[in-house]
Each structure stands twice: as C-alpha cells, then as structure tokens.
Amino acid sequence: GRDDADPVMARQALGPKRLLGVSCYDDVERAVAAEAAGADYVAIGSMFASVTKPRATRAPLELITETKRRVKIPVAAIGGIKLENAPGVVAAGADMVAVVSDLFDAMDIKGRATAFQKLFDK
Numbered sequence: 001g002r003d004d005a006d007p008v009m010a011r012q013a014l015g016p017k018r019l020l021g022v023s024c025y026d027d028v029e030r031a032v033a034a035e036a037a038g039a040d041y042v043a044i045g046s047m048f049a050s051v052t053k054p055r056a057t058r059a060p061l062e063l064i065t066e067t068k069r070r071v072k073i074p075v076a077a078i079g080g081i082k083l084e085n086a087p088g089v090v091a092a093g094a095d096m097v098a099v100v101s102d103l104f105d106a107m108d109i110k111g112r113a114t115a116f117q118k119l120f121d122k
Contacts, residue, residue, distance in 0.1 A: 007037035021076065026059035028067050035071045042071060043098060046079025047089055052100050053079065064092040083115055090119050 004010065007022050014020055021041045022034035031042040044063055046056035056079055067075050074095035081089060082102040089097060099116060106112035 007034050007039055011038035023078075024067070025057045026063055028063065028070055031067045031071050031075070035073050039073060041074040041076055041095070042067065043076040043078045044094075045077055045081075045098075047077050048080025048082075048085055050080040050101075061088060061092045064089065064094050068093040083112065086116060086119055096120075 004023070005013070007020065011020055019040045020038060021043055022030070022037075022039045024030040024034060024042045024044055025046075026044070031044070034042050044067055045059050046053060047059060047061065047064075049058075050056055058079075064075060064077055075093065076096045076098055077089040077092075077094040078098040081097045081099045086097055086099075097116065097119075103109060103112050103116070
C-alpha cells in the first residue's frame with residue numbers, strides 16, 4: 001500500500017527469491033517505476049466498489065490495458081472483484097485477480113475459486 005516501504009528497499013530486504021508486489025492504484029507511472037525497482041508484479045485498482053476498502057481509489061478498466069502495454073511483469077486487478085465482473089477485468093488484460101469477499105462469502109469457497117481459475121484457462 002501507500003505506506004509500504006519503497007520498492008527498492010523492499011526488494012533489498014526480501015532478496016531475489018521472494019515475490020514482491022506493488023500496489024499502484026490508478027497510476028501507470030508507479031507501475032513502471034515498480035517494475036524498474038524489481039517488483040515481480042503490480043496491482044491496479046480498486047477496479048470496482050469494495051466492501052473491504054470502501055474509500056479506495058478507483059481505476060478504470062482501461063488502466064489494466066495501459067499498464068500491460070507499459071510493463072512486462074504480471075498485472076493484478078484488485079478491488080471489488082466478483083465472479084460476474086471478473087471476465088471484463090481478464091478481457092482488459094489482467095494476469096490475475098485479487099479477491100476477498102466474493103470468495104470467502106461464497107457458500108462453496110472451493111467451487112468459487114475454481115470458477116475464478118477457469119477465467120484464466122486458455
């Protein structure tokens with residue numbers, strides 16, 4: 001998040017074998033800088049209204065596509081992701097989605113996780 005350590009410092013502290021993701025909100029330039037700093041992936045969002053973080057900065061779907069054009073590392077979509085809106089996020093180019101409520105509030109968590117996974121089956 002915004003209060004996390006600088007990505008360069010985080011990478012130095014973690015070393016090369018641990019995954020480093022950087023929250024970029026609605027800022028493509030932050031994603032470009034995160035990649036240069038050694039991030040393994042970047043997160044864009046909140047894509048939709050989120051129960052988990054209701055005041056989170058919103059990012060348009062087009063920002064996923066723009067970020068994919070600007071960085072070579074994977075792009076995660078985060079914030080308000082549900083099974084019914086996830087296909088649009090994947091179509092915009094997201095390599096992964098971060099899901100909390102729609103997964104853990106499901107009656108069948110394993111089934112819901114499988115449904116999300118199928119969105120990425122090629």
